[in-house]
Amino acid sequence: MADLDALPALARRSARQTLSRPQFLAPVLLLPTIFLVAYSGGAASLRHLPGFPAGYGMFDYQIGGDMLLSAVMAGVIGGIAQIVDIQVRFIDRLLLSPVPRGQLLLGRLAGIGLLGLLGGVVFSVIAFVFGARPARVTDLLILFLLQALTAVAWGSITTGVALRTGKPSTVQTLLPLSIVLVMFSSAFVPRRLLDDPLDTIARFNPLTYVSDALHEPWIGGVTTATTVKALVALAVLGLIGAGLCAGSLRHRVEG
């Protein structure tokens, strides 16, 4: 029973650790906002090109891309928060406690998921304020779920890297790398408007499939096929992350 009690407490601590620091919230909320302003205003004419979803504006398209960026940033912040725990040796104390190691990771990932969800809610409010509407209310719920799962899946990879290396500089480099991976997907421009080699990169980038699903509520409505593809992509990322976390934690314990 004590084991079950630990998970919510660890999740709460993980969420508090990230939500209470402006430098952790800025990449999740401020950075995507800058992208939203820059791309929806600066590249607004893109909507006139054939291949852009008919009847929608650049803002409608950008909002899904910025939600993806926000969720991925939440994942990166999770890794950086893990590094903080390693530096202050909090993780070492937890490993000496009787809490199962799986729950240590789940607690961290639950906090990351909450941060991702926060980004989803904030950008949905921004979308509403500026006139974008989801096709159905249930679409919004699917969007929030995908948003949280994206943060968790990406966060599992960054947490794994943090546990493995213990180096702030290594985890910090994941931030620009993650932005680049989001940009090299369909997040900000539909794939039909991407030229090679970017289109080929986007095709093999799992974030493209997540991005397509996050766009759908604002562009036409959620479809099962796209949502399933996104869930498969997230499952692949999550499995990579889970393997990385398990191996890294074992490495740290045996270390």
Next chain:
Amino acid sequence: MSVLALTRRGMADLRTSPAGVIPDLIAPTFLFLAALGIFGRLADLNNFSTNDFTSFVVPFGMVQAAGLVGSGAGVNFGQDIRTGLFDRLLLMPVRRAALLISAGIAATVRAAIAVVFLLLLGLALGARPTGPGNLLLSVGLAVAFGAVAAGWGLFVALRTGTSAAAPIMQAPIILLLVLGPAYAPRELLAGWLQPIAAVNPVSRLLEAARAPFLHGATWSSTWPGLVSVAAMLLVLYAAAAWLLSRHNR
């Protein structure tokens, strides 16, 4: 003399390890390549000012690189203030202005390195300026924006006294850059953005730096950019100097 010595100190890391410039180049390079890749089709629009998007976006890449690297001056300055080194420098027999000018020059040199790198990358990707004189004008304006960004970074560092204010140093610079004709000419921006771009001083600078890559620089395309950059330099360095004059008094 003191300005030269302090500038050399500000660039010590580059002299001992030239590879130290690489982190300065990563973000601007990726942002430039991403803009080039994802918005390239904008040039297919009939009313786009050119069909060569690479030439259109290279000046923005250079100005963006200068802005990102230049604003980093505040990070080092803030760290010196926080660690107390700045207070020790103030005890030296040098004018306070020398501390500010040297930090600005050191950041501008770093920005110039990033600008030249982005230019070479752009040329390798097919951008074609209209002539060598025009090219120098474009580079000069981009580097000058590096000095502007450094002025802002130094102002924020003096106001906050910490390097942790880095997001406040960089975010407004990026916002100023993108709230203008960054990826498309002004007439193709969203309706709400056009009046903002019209009063944004960086728009004039960007258009002046871009003209040499499109149809060639003329006096009428250049002077608004020169006035904008001069005004931004004057305002920001005067504000930073005012804060410096009040520091520890």
